[in-house]
Amino acid sequence: MPSFHREGYKIIVLTFVFVLAGILFAERFIELFWLLKSVQVLLLLFLIIVLQFFRNPKRVTEINDHQIIAPVDGKVVVIEEVEEPEYFKGKRLQVSIFMSPINVHVTRYALSGVVKYSKYHPGKYLVAWHPKASTENERTTIVVENSVFGEVLYRQIAGALAKRIVNYAKEGEQVIQGTDAGFIKFGSRVDVFLPLNTKLNISIGDKVKGGVQVIAEK
Numbered sequence: 001m002p003s004f005h006r007e008g009y010k011i012i013v014l015t016f017v018f019v020l021a022g023i024l025f026a027e028r029f030i031e032l033f034w035l036l037k038s039v040q041v042l043l044l045l046f047l048i049i050v051l052q053f054f055r056n057p058k059r060v061t062e063i064n065d066h067q068i069i070a071p072v073d074g075k076v077v078v079i080e081e082v083e084e085p086e087y088f089k090g091k092r093l094q095v096s097i098f099m100s101p102i103n104v105h106v107t108r109y110a111l112s113g114v115v116k117y118s119k120y121h122p123g124k125y126l127v128a129w130h131p132k133a134s135t136e137n138e139r140t141t142i143v144v145e146n147s148v149f150g151e152v153l154y155r156q157i158a159g160a161l162a163k164r165i166v167n168y169a170k171e172g173e174q175v176i177q178g179t180d181a182g183f184i185k186f187g188s189r190v191d192v193f194l195p196l197n198t199k200l201n202i203s204i205g206d207k208v209k210g211g212v213q214v215i216a217e218k
Helices: 006-029 033-053
Strands: 067-069 074-084 090-099 106-108 113-121 139-146 150-158 164-167 180-185 188-194 214-217
Touching (some): 006 033, 113 150, 113 164, 139 164, 150 164, 150 180
Antiparallel strands (some): 067 214, 090 188, 106 180, 139 150, 150 188, 164 180
């Protein structure tokens, strides 16, 4: 049986009611057979898309403090040395993963440790791959301190379609690599800021799998 994320329960129920009502309404009021079936198929496709978006596949994480795993499913779109202005105020190695609407949108902890910082920022809804999305879009910034890597920052960023970011990280909380850290609704990206001497196992254009794929090690 497929598993769905708790953030989608309400939307799934409302969508199911809407689709069922639409199918029954069409059955009663649309006389043309081809038009009736077209409307019903479109409604069912809409339901499938919503279910697809909120799916929450079970992932088995091999916990390792010397490895950073992908926090989300998606495509690596940025790997570069940057100045991180919010928390570190210094240079870090940035890895950005873009999630399309068809990707799994669960955010998972990339490493185990203690949450040192967790902050929500309201902002714009630029397309997620825009260079300024990391600093101008609605976003959350979370820093986890790990015994091997030290402090690692990850940032959930809303995109043009994403209108809600869910973040479960609380300052002072001990978190475990691979467990549920939040959810971003309807397309977005996650930036990870690593120490400069971190060895990366990925390249731009790679597709990564959240919770299981190792993207960096030390």
